[in-house]
Amino acid sequence: MCWDDRMNHPPVTMLWEQVDPARTLTERAGFTDAAAAVHWLTSTVSAHWDLPVDSCDRLVLSDRNVLAWLSTTRGRMLAKWSVAPERFARLSALADLVRWLHQSGLPVSAPLPARSGALQIEVDGVSIALQRVIESPMLDAGDPRQVHAAGAVLARLHLALAEHPGRERVIGPSQPHDAAGMTAWLGAAGAHLPSAAVRNLRDRLADAPGLDAPVQLLHGDYRSANILCSGAEVAAVLDFEELRRDRCVDELARSAVLLGTRFHDWGPVPTGTHAHLLAGYETVRRLTASERVWWDLLRLHYTLVFVPHGDDPAGWAGSALDLSRHS
Numbered sequence: 001m002c003w004d005d006r007m008n009h010p011p012v013t014m015l016w017e018q019v020d021p022a023r024t025l026t027e028r029a030g031f032t033d034a035a036a037a038v039h040w041l042t043s044t045v046s047a048h049w050d051l052p053v054d055s056c057d058r059l060v061l062s063d064r065n066v067l068a069w070l071s072t073t074r075g076r077m078l079a080k081w082s083v084a085p086e087r088f089a090r091l092s093a094l095a096d097l098v099r100w101l102h103q104s105g106l107p108v109s110a111p112l113p114a115r116s117g118a119l120q121i122e123v124d125g126v127s128i129a130l131q132r133v134i135e136s137p138m139l140d141a142g143d144p145r146q147v148h149a150a151g152a153v154l155a156r157l158h159l160a161l162a163e164h165p166g167r168e169r170v171i172g173p174s175q176p177h178d179a180a181g182m183t184a185w186l187g188a189a190g191a192h193l194p195s196a197a198v199r200n201l202r203d204r205l206a207d208a209p210g211l212d213a214p215v216q217l218l219h220g221d222y223r224s225a226n227i228l229c230s231g232a233e234v235a236a237v238l239d240f241e242e243l244r245r246d247r248c249v250d251e252l253a254r255s256a257v258l259l260g261t262r263f264h265d266w267g268p269v270p271t272g273t274h275a276h277l278l279a280g281y282e283t284v285r286r287l288t289a290s291e292r293v294w295w296d297l298l299r300l301h302y303t304l305v306f307v308p309h310g311d312d313p314a315g316w317a318g319s320a321l322d323l324s325r326h327s
Contacts, residue, residue, distance in 0.1 A: 009034055010055075015062035016263045024061050029083055034059055040124070041068055041079060048114045048121055049130055051077070065241075069133060076135070078109075081128035088120075088127040093170045094240050095119035095129055104160055107153060109134055109236045136228040136235035141260035141269045144276045145232035151280025153234045154222055154255065158248045159285060161217040174245035176215050179205045182301055192309045194317045200324035201300050208297060209290045213247045220244040222255040225262045249291040252281055253298035257306070267314035268303060271322060296327040 012021040012034050022033070031037040042053040057069040064084040070077045082091060095111045099119055102110035111119040111129040120129045139146050161167065183205050186198055219226075220242030228235045256274040260267060278287075278295065287295060300323045307316040 010038060010058045010068075012059045012061070015060050015067075017062075021059075021061055025059070025066070028061065028064055029066050037066070038068075041070075044123055044128065045070070045072070045077075045079060045130065048116070048123065049112065050115055051130075076133035077112075077130055078133050079128060079130050081126045083126050085125070085127075088122060090170070090172075091127050091129070091241075092118075092120045093166065094243060096166055097164055097170055097243075098240055100164060100166070101157070101160055106157060106160055107234050107236050108240075109238055134228050134236045136230045138262060139224045139227040139229045139234075139259070141224055141273055143229075143232075144273075146229045146234075147259065147273055147276040148280035148283075149229070149232055149234050150222075150227050150259070151252075151277040151282075152284050153227075153237065153280075154219075154252065154277075155281045155284035157219060157222075157237065158216070158251070161219075162214075164217065167217050170217060170243060172217065172220070172244045174215060176246050177250060177298065177301070178211075179208050182297070185301075186304075189304070190309070193304055193307050194321050194324075197300065197304060197317075197320040197324040201297065201304065204297060209293055211247060211249070211294050212288055212290050213249060215245050215247055218244055218246050218248065218251040220251070222251060223258045223261050247291075247294075248285070249287060249294050250298055252278070253295055254302050257299055257302040266306065268306070268316055268319035271326065274299060296323075299323055300327060 012025055014021050014024065025031050025034065025037060029037065031040070037059060038056045041056065045051050045053055052073050054071045054073065057071065060067040065080060065082050068079045070079060082088070096119060098108050099110050101108045109131045111131050113119055114121050114130075120127055139150055141147060164170075183202060186202050189198070219237065219240060221239060222237070226238045228238065256277050257268065259273060259277060260269040300320060303316060303320040303323055307320060
């Protein structure tokens with residue numbers, strides 16, 4: 001193996017946190033530097049996947065996870081490992097779920113089995129998985145074709161997750177929204193929210209019908225950063241680590257509001273983008289009458305959630321007012 005400078009010293013960055021990445025690599029992941037991390041990683045991938053690594057292009061840290069982009073004899077790979085033992089059982093269950101989704105025909109990035117057959121292995125106090133890099137750009141929320149396709153894939157994903165045979169084994173948070181809880185949140189949310197939008201949502205919640213939909217597994221973070229597209233098609237849905245339990249329309253509404261967000265760009269998208277996502281979704285799964293009411297309520301709720309205190313350069317308050325007037 002040729003240990004050139006690129007192999008020994010790949011760039012180390014943070015996915016979204018504004019902290020020193022080199023120090024974080026040591027404090028959270030336990031490596032003295034990038035070279036030590038790469039040496040451990042190449043040895044681990046070789047031993048457990050029987051896969052020689054030619055180079056490591058970069059290391060990215062997110063919370064207590066490390067991601068590494070590798071060039072190998074079988075193409076580009078992404079290794080991802082966690083140093084949080086309390087998450088290991090959930091990560092294993094998620095790996096099984098994503099593999100099952102892949103085998104069911106969903107466009108996801110499936111983990112590659114190790115020599116043992118395991119999809120997520122525990123070694124040296126970490127839990128690690130390996131998957132192929134999908135060379136496609138993130139969804140462009142300004143492209144109606146891609147947004148429509150993303151809606152259809154989200155509906156397919158919801159139908160599949162409802163039937164996943166291991167769905168009871170996957171641990172995930174469950175805090176479904178209801179009218180009482182959202183009204184209470186509005187009462188405590190603060191004066192920074194646009195008052196007209198708050199009044200509009202409070203009044204509509206008072207007359208809202210019950211939501212006749214079951215609580216089930218959902219992706220949990222369906223937005224541009226986690227949706228790769230090739231032309232007008234979805235090439236892959238990534239990152240199931242935020243998997244949670246709620247109602248399908250809740251995720252559909254939240255995804256509409258956050259669809260354009262990536263890692264450092266959290267701004268609202270036009271309501272026309274919401275409509276394209278819904279239209280794509282309903283080519284696969286039609287909303288019920290009560291879901292359609294809650295589609296409007298939840299979009300306004302989630303938009304209000306992201307209105308910041310102080311300056312609002314992204315325009316979340318304006319987006320909330322627009323939704324309150326036209327939905």
